Amino acid sequence: MKRRTLWSTVLAGALALAGCGSAGSDSSSGGGDDTLVVWDWKSGDEAAAAYIEAAKADFAEQHPDVTVQFVAQPFDQYYTLLGTAMRTGESPDVMLFNGGGQLRDRADKLLPLDDYVAEDMERLAGWEAFSEDDTIYAAPVTLQGHPIYYNKALYEEAGLDPEKPATTWEDFLDDCETIAEETEASCFSLGNKEGYGIQFFLSGLGSAVLTPEEYEDWVAGNRDWTSPNVRRIFELWQEADDAGLNNDGVNSTALFNDSLALFESGDAAHIVGLMSDIGHWKDFGEFLGEDNVGVMRAPLVTDGASPSLPYDGGIGYAVAKGTEHPDLAADLVRSLTSTDALTDFYADAGAVVSDTTVDVSGGGPALSAIVPEIETGQPALHVALSAETLDLMGRLSQQLLSGSVSVDDALRQLADSDQGS
Known part of the structure; x- marks a missing residue:
């Protein structure tokens, strides 16, 4: 189960817990006898409408007398609302998670799904991000990665070859200097208002920067926050901003969607983006023209490092351990990861879905550049961290840019948090 599988091919407005449609006072999870309640932040998204309807139709075929109620929560409050619901025994039956720490930190409140999803193991990829101690707690809907996108039109305007992006950090800095001289664009578009930008930068x-051995140790949990190469990543975070590579006001720029809009408008030449359903190849292609969206490997910083596409399971649906209907809830998760539903999610949202049988050959040049990289891609570094450490890293990353904390002090705090997680 641990092997990495080859992949071939916000609703605005918070909902009060009392009125969100989750468990009643006499139930630890979900709705009544014939109702399942689902929390996510996708079902209110127009681009996901066909996906949700296909999943509901698949489930209704098996369970025509069961009502499924989707409650779309605002993403910026999602985990706070979910955490409160879990603590008060008001969890929904089924809930959406990002892969990594947010799920793993709540694994004790989730239903193990191994027995329910055994038939889907080969068809779907990205299981590792939704597992803890070799137990599966959610089924992956998408794969999420962090390609570095670049604007080929800006490269041409600057007199650079758009088909030959820099492969070393030194050459990349030279290209950034040229872009600054010849265009009005910044080198990077970066938003860190929520503290998320450092996660994209790290992964x-x-x-x-890290050697393959260091990378493997990091993902396995054997992280040395004092190593020179780990330190180098956080130095680069600080140095890039000090050197003016980023747009102005990184700490006051929201990652979603302000930094994305800067890249889409041609005001930045590069962005560490996503590969699935937002801030990705399809969104950027619609604004810049798909032929102007380039994808490059991270420029080599450290001799002995091996740049690769970082990716993991993106989002996935889990089942509350206390649900009154575990079999029904697990069946709904399987419908939410059915081939027909995921095919619609790819077609409408551009999601790089977990289903290895979905054909994405018509996705355009940027997606065509991403797909081969998935074969040799490595797990995303930030996904290996706990939610607590990620929150601390977000705050410290803002302080690093403002100059109110040193790299060494930040790393000491992160090491303490990581060891305590």
């Missing part, structure tokens, strides 16, 4: 550039 997007980390494979170009």
